[in-house]
Structure formats: C-alpha cells, structure tokens
Amino acid sequence: MSLLTLRRNFFNVHVITTTKIYRENCLRWYIGDLASYDFIPKKYRHLSATNKFTMFCEKAVELIRELHRMGDGQLPAFNEDGIRQVLEEMKALYEQNQTDVNEAKTEGKSELIPSIKFRHSCLLRNQRCIAAYLYDRLLRIRALRWEYGSVLPTTIRFHMCAEEMEWFNQYKKSLATYMRSIGGEEGLDITQDMKPPKSLYIEVRCLKDHGEFEIDDGTVILLKKNSQHFLPRWKCEQLIRQGVLEHVIS
Amino acid sequence: RERMSDAGDLSGAEESQEEVMTPAELIAKLEEAWLNEKFSPELLENKSELVECVMEQITHMEENLQRVRKGDVKASVHRMEIDRIRFVLSSYLRSRLQKIERFFPHVLEKEKSRADGDPSFLSPEEFAFAKEYLANTEVYLKNVALKHMPPNLQSIDMLKAVPEPCLDSFVFLRVKESQENILVEPETDEQREYVVDLDEGSQHLMRYRTIAPLVASGAVQLI
Numbered sequence: 001m002s003l004l005t006l007r008r009n010f011f012n013v014h015v016i017t018t019t020k021i022y023r024e025n026c027l028r029w030y031i032g033d034l035a036s037y038d039f040i041p042k043k044y045r046h047l048s049a050t051n052k053f054t055m056f057c058e059k060a061v062e063l064i065r066e067l068h069r070m071g072d073g074q075l076p077a078f079n080e081d082g083i084r085q086v087l088e089e090m091k092a093l094y095e096q097n098q099t100d101v102n103e104a105k106t107e108g109k110s111e112l113i114p115s116i117k118f119r120h121s122c123l124l125r126n127q128r129c130i131a132a133y134l135y136d137r138l139l140r141i142r143a144l145r146w147e148y149g150s151v152l153p154t155t156i157r158f159h160m161c162a163e164e165m166e167w168f169n170q171y172k173k174s175l176a177t178y179m180r181s182i183g184g185e186e187g188l189d190i191t192q193d194m195k196p197p198k199s200l201y202i203e204v205r206c207l208k209d210h211g212e213f214e215i216d217d218g219t220v221i222l223l224k225k226n227s228q229h230f231l232p233r234w235k236c237e238q239l240i241r242q243g244v245l246e247h248v249i250s
Numbered sequence: 251r252e253r254m255s256d257a258g259d260l261s262g263a264e265e266s267q268e269e270v271m272t273p274a275e276l277i278a279k280l281e282e283a284w285l286n287e288k289f290s291p292e293l294l295e296n297k298s299e300l301v302e303c304v305m306e307q308i309t310h311m312e313e314n315l316q317r318v319r320k321g322d323v324k325a326s327v328h329r330m331e332i333d334r335i336r337f338v339l340s341s342y343l344r345s346r347l348q349k350i351e352r353f354f355p356h357v358l359e360k361e362k363s364r365a366d367g368d369p370s371f372l373s374p375e376e377f378a379f380a381k382e383y384l385a386n387t388e389v390y391l392k393n394v395a396l397k398h399m400p401p402n403l404q405s406i407d408m409l410k411a412v413p414e415p416c417l418d419s420f421v422f423l424r425v426k427e428s429q430e431n432i433l434v435e436p437e438t439d440e441q442r443e444y445v446v447d448l449d450e451g452s453q454h455l456m457r458y459r460t461i462a463p464l465v466a467s468g469a470v471q472l473i
Contacts (some may be wrong), residue, residue: 087398094400127403130395131411138387142351167390174382181375182343183305190340190347197333200326234333 056093056122060086060129067136073147075140078161083130090126093119141168145175146191149242192237202233203248210244273307277335280304284342286465289422289472291458292415293349293357294465298373304339308332350380353415355408358384384408417459424453427469434460 063082070076097119104112141164144152150172157165180187210223215235223229228248239245271279283297311332318325350357350372358380361372372380388408396404429448435457436443448454448470464470 083395087395090399090403123400123403127399127406131391131406134391134394135387135411138390161394163390163394167386170382170386174379174386178347178375178379183302185305185309188305188336188340188343190343193333193337193340196337197330200330200333 056089056119057125057129059089060126060133063133064129067133073140073143075137075144075156075159077159078137078164079133080161083133086126086130090123093123093126097123137164138167142171144168145172147241149191149238192234194237197233200233201230202236203228203230204236204240204245205248206244207246208244210239213239271303276300276303276307277338280335280338280342282468282471284338284345286472287342287345287349290465291417291419291421292462293346293353293371295369296346296371296373296376301339301343301373304335308335308339311335346376347379349415350376351383353412354380354383354387355412356414359409417462418457420455421458421461422453422455422473423461423465423470424473425450425470429464429469432460432464 059082063079063086066076066079066082097116100112100116100119103109104116141160144156145168148156152168160168175191179189179191182188182190206223206225206227206229209225213221213223213235215221215232221229221231223244236245236247240247279300283294283300287294311328315325315328315332318328357372358377361370361377361380364370370377391406392404396406425448428450431445432448433443433445448464453473458465461470465472
C-alpha cells in the first residue's frame with residue numbers, strides 16, 4: 001500500500017471521541033485532508049484558520065512526496081531539515097507518551113491509553129516514512145554507480161549527505177571486489193556490455209577534450225573536442241555513458 | 251554455429267566436470283541459465299562452475315584472436331562472438347546481483363537456514379557481497395536516522411521492511427522434459443485445484459510458484 005493511500009484511509013476513519021487529544025488529532029487529520037481539496041465546511045473553518053496546528057506525520061509524508069515527485073533516477077538534494085523536523089516530532093511524541101504511561105501506571109488513568117496508542121502509531125509511521133525516504137534514495141544512488149561509473153558528477157555529489165557518500169564508497173568497493181573475483185582470474189567488469197553488441201565499430205564524436213586513448217591494437221587516438229572517430233564499440237561504452245563521447249548515428 | 255575450428259583446440263571445459271562439454275554446449279548452457287535467471291522472480295541456484303568455464307572459454311578465444319592475421323574478416327566475426335558471449339555472461343551476473351541487492355535480507359536468511367547438503371544459492375563471493383550490502387545499509391540507516399530516534403525505535407527488521415520476491419508472478423516457459431500431474435492452484439474461488447501434464451516442447455504461461463522446482467531441475471526453460 002503506498003503511503004498516499006494510507007492517508008486517504010485516514011480520511012475515512014470515523015472520529016471517535018475518547019480523550020480530548022485523540023479527538024482533536026483525528027479532526028486535524030480530517031481538516032488536513034479537506035484543506036488539500038480546498039474546501040472546508042463552515043463549522044470547521046475556525047480550526048483551519050489557525051496556522052499553529054499541524055498534523056502528526058505530515059512532514060514525514062512530505063518527504064516521501066518530494067521523492068515521488070522527482071522522476072525515476074533523479075536524486076533531489078538531501079532534505080536534512082525535513083529529517084530533523086521529523087526526528088524532533090518523534091522526540092516530542094515519545095516524551096509525551098512517557099509522561100502519560102507513568103501517569104496511567106501510577107494513577108490508574110486507563111483513559112490515557114488510547115492516546116498513548118495513537119502517539120505510538122504516529123511514531124511508527126514516522127519511522128517507516130523516514131526509512132522509506134532514506135532507502136529509496138539509496139536505491140537511486142546505487143543506480144548512479146551503474147550509470148555514471150565510479151566517479152559521480154559534482155552536481156550529484158552536492159545532493160548527497162556525508163553518510164550517503166560513505167554508503168556509495170562502500171558499495172563501489174564491494175562491487176569491485178565481487179567483479180574482480182569472477183571466474184577466478186582477472187575478473188569481469190559487468191558494468192560494461194550493458195547492451196547486446198550490434199556492430200563492431202561505431203562512429204563517435206568527441207564532446208570534450210579527453211586526451212589520449214589507446215585501443216586494442218596499440219594505436220593511440222587523441223580525443224579532442226568535436227573530433228570524430230571510428231572506434232571499437234566495446235572500448236567506447238563507458239566514455240559514452242560518461243558523456244565524453246557521443247554515438248553518431250548517420 | 252561456426253566455431254574457431256582452425257585456430258586451435260577450444261574445448262577447455264574439462265577440468266572439474268565429469269562430462270566433457272563442447273564449447274557449443276557450454277554456451278548453450280550459459281544461455282539457458284541466463285534466460286532462467288532473467289525471467290525468474292527469485293534468485294536461482296548459483297552456477298559458479300559454468301561461469302568459470304565460460305570465462306576460460308572467453309580467454310581462450312581472445313588469445314586465439316591475437317594469433318589471427320590482422321584485418322582478416324574472420325577476426326571481426328570472432329570478435330563479435332566474444333562480445334556476444336561476454337554480454338550474455340555479464341547480463342547473467344547482473345541479473346543475479348540485482349536480485350541479491352533487491353531481496354538482500356531474504357537471500358541471506360535463505361542461505362543461513364540452508365541445510366549442509368543443499369545446493370547453495372549464492373557463490374562465496376556473492377555471499378560476501380550480500381553481507382557487505384546488508385552491513386553497509388544498516389550502518390547508513392543507523393547513522394543518519396535511527397540513532398536519533400527514541401530508544402524503542404532504534405532498529406528496523408529488514409526481513410519485514412524489504413519486500414520478498416513475488417513467487418506468484420506469471421512466467422512463460424517451454425517444457426524440456428515431459429512432466430505429469432503438475433498440481434495447479436485455483437485462480438478463483440469457483441475453481442478447484444487441478445492437474446496438468448506438460449508435454450515436451452510445449453509452451454505455457456503459469457505461476458512461477460507452481461513450476462519453481464522444475465526450473466531448478468532443468469525440466470522446463472523460462473522464456
């Protein structure tokens with residue numbers, strides 16, 4: 001179930017009034033959803049007018065939506081602020097629950113239990129949203145290794161936090177170790193040969209200066225910007241993916 | 251298919267196998283393993299010997315290619331052949347690696363709970379890779395978020411969080427060895443389970459779960 005679906009389910013939840021907090025927050029979910037449709041019934045309008053209320057887990061779902069909006073493969077900047085806000089909300093919820101749990105135990109106030117349960121489910125939801133956000137980013141970063149090679153363009157690196165960079169470096173290392181071990185001798189670079197070979201040699205144009213380039217029979221080619229060459233396909237694959245060469249299809 | 255019969259002996263696939271395979275048979279086996287791995291929703295049995303033999307084969311062919319006169323038309327055809335084999339091998343290994351990464355907690359769990367005699371699903375190198383991937387991901391999640399969360403929420407059960415492969419997805423298959431009395435689960439409530447016979451050479455579209463053991467034994471080929 002996608003998290004957006006979950007949200008609509010909340011919209012269909014009946015408002016149950018057991019404790020004040022539970023009731024208020026259910027109404028907030030209700031108002032929140034109505035607000036997103038730009039229509040709020042008159043009797044609730046006074047609630048939405050106040051900006052100071054926020055829904056629980058709203059920021060967490062916003063993180064997910066941010067990723068959902070970006071098309072496949074694109075990595076938006078790491079939303080450190082968003083994560084921090086969700087973590088703060090979790091801290092606040094937990095502390096409120098601690099107090100309530102103590103009160104419920106020592107003073108036997110069992111009517112606090114529904115709101116304790118409610119806060120706990122918000123905590124779980126926040127944890128799940130954060131984990132989904134971070135994991136989805138990892139999947140996009142993993143795809144970058146296969147797309148761009150070991151060295152990432154600086155624009156992308158700016159969008160990654162330090163820990164993601166660390167994950168990427170570890171992943172690169174693991175992958176390299178694995179590839180070296182294939183077949184028991186020198187290994188095999190499986191990030192090459194991504195497409196079935198169609199023709200032996202291809203016409204390529206050089207998009208930027210890349211210096212000297214040696215091909216199998218020893219000849220050295222100078223890759224100068226805008227020069228065109230007829231080169232073996234398997235040699236050019238990585239350079240094409242990095243944007244140094246461009247396949248010319250006449 | 252044309253083989254480099256004039257450029258030396260290429261049947262280098264003898265070492266650890268009981269039967270000697272010709273290069274043609276070796277490549278056919280590679281292609282079968284490749285297609286099965288590509289179309290199967292779950293990770294299949296690991297075939298390290300096959301991979302080693304194919305790598306040797308490629309090395310042999312490349313060495314032979316060096317000896318052929320430059321500019322000879324034969325050379326480019328054989329070059330193409332080497333590229334094709336390398337593509338199939340790379341694609342096969344990529345399929346496996348992608349599945350290992352996608353289902354890493356389940357793959358590791360399966361390997362851990364495997365009995366000693368059972369065939370391994372991961373080669374030792376793949377196993378090491380999977381363990382590193384798990385550790386890397388756990389360390390990352392902990393450092394970025396989990397360690398800042400309340401004490402009772404600082405861990406995530408990876409087995410629950412990461413989806414399992416969908417064994418109920420439908421696959422196309424061709425029957426290599428006739429099978430009788432394959433039990434098929436009902437699709438709708440009105441149906442009851444029924445048996446089918448799979449005739450050699452016939453092609454079917456079935457749930458992967460029903461024929462999973464047949465893929466492992468080689469009785470059917472996914473297409």
